[in-house]
Amino acid sequence: MIQTSARLLQLLSLLQVRREWTGPALADRMGVTERTVRRDIDKLRNLGYPIHASPGVAGGYQLGAGAQLPPLLLDDNEALAVALGLNSVAAGPVAGIGEASVRALAKLEQVLPSRLRPKFAMLKAAVTTIPSNAGTVDPQQLTVVSAAISDRRQISFDYVKSDGESARRLVEPYRLVDTGRRWYLVAWDLEREDWRTFRADRLASLPSERKKYTPRPLPAEDLAAYVQQSITRSPYRFDVVVRLRAPLAEVAAVVNSQYATLSADGAMATILRSGWDNLAAPAAYLAALDMDFEILEPGEFKSYALELAHRLKGAAGTVTDAADAEPQPQ
Incomplete structure (x- = not known):
């Protein structure tokens, strides 16, 4: 039983590090038969892991997204990276994420291997994050905008400009850019027929999805640099x-x-x-x-x-x- 459980964990770890595996490749990597791989795949499915299989010579197994979040297997460096990220994100500009990150960090610290605890404690003590005084962003707004970008759908929202004036905007969203202190949306403004950069913390309403759009050429290859220029130079006298x-x-x-x-x-x-x-x-x-x-x-x-x-x-x-x-x- 212990050997079988260890093999299932090894299989799950392999499925998490590569987008798709063929049956023979998994069998060779684990030192078992393809039949054993198929049985172990079925066991993982029974445990709630959504594993998709595609037939044919070019087919294989792929770990998909499910209705519930299953346990993740992390190597030492990944565990430290996640722990440090959770530790620092509490001071970030996304509203409501701080408390959730503290809860997640507590769970992670509880299961960290003993060999990693001293290293994490040392890194945690050496890193200090200055809380941001920028306006906070509703994480649900970022989620809706991200989904619209992925689905190529227009969105409309109320936007408050720097002078306090509010107006309804209809845009084609293309990219969210995180500058560290603030989030910005790069979008094509349909009314103004031009590219615009919007501060996410100035979205005064939850964006509403509209019809799909055909992507147009981006204003720059490096959108991070484009946003930097927009916020440091373009709007000023x-x-x-x-x-x-x-x-x-x-x-x-x-x-x-x-x-x-x-x-x-x-x-x-x-x-x-x-x-x-x-x-x-x-x-x-x-x-x-x-x-x-x-x-x-x-x-x-x-x-x-x-x-x-x-x-x-x-x-x-x-x-x-x-x-x-x-x-x-x-």
Whole structure:
């Protein structure tokens, strides 16, 4: 009985790591006959595991999705990865997931092998997650949007813009992008006939599925980079470009990717591009980086920086207006 149970666990583990197995391949891997494989497949089905079989030479066995979540077999690295993910997701921006992740983590920790407990405790103690102050997202909204993306169906929802104005939007959803602090939806806006990026936490209603749509060419091959540019530059009045006198790695360590896009300019300089609604904010932000920089664009920012420098010198008592200056003794 123990040998049979161990063989079933081995078979289940194999089915989880590959999309499809042929009978002969499973038999060879497990060191048993194909008849034994068929009997063990039937036993797993009786335990609730949905295992599909396709006939023919090219056919095989595939573990499918069932009505209930069956136990999963994880190797050491997978178990640690899942445990650390559950530990960190509690501080994430998806509402209601934190409590569920704590419950799941408690179950996982209870069954972790003794050899993994010290390693997990060490990793858990070394990793600290800062809670996000971004708006939370309803996980059901993400589920509905994901299903619509998979089924190629239009969705409609109420959306609140940054100015507080709310409007009904009808879109073709293409991709959800997680930036770490927020979730964004890349979609084709049917009313505006253009691509749009929507913040998921600003969806004011549960999306409703509509008719199916024919996919259109994406606005960019790298949608993550497209979203980054959309949220750091496109919606703003000023497109600021500066050259920082520091290597890319050094700048990337202090500049959040949600605020700017970075690119190397040789080994010792970095080009920073970012969008702003006013010029005072980027001046303060760049000064706070404590790095030498050169303003490349726009011209208005260069003029503003000169005016600001003059005011700061005056505030420090180091500037005297030439017209009011007292004649200096010869």
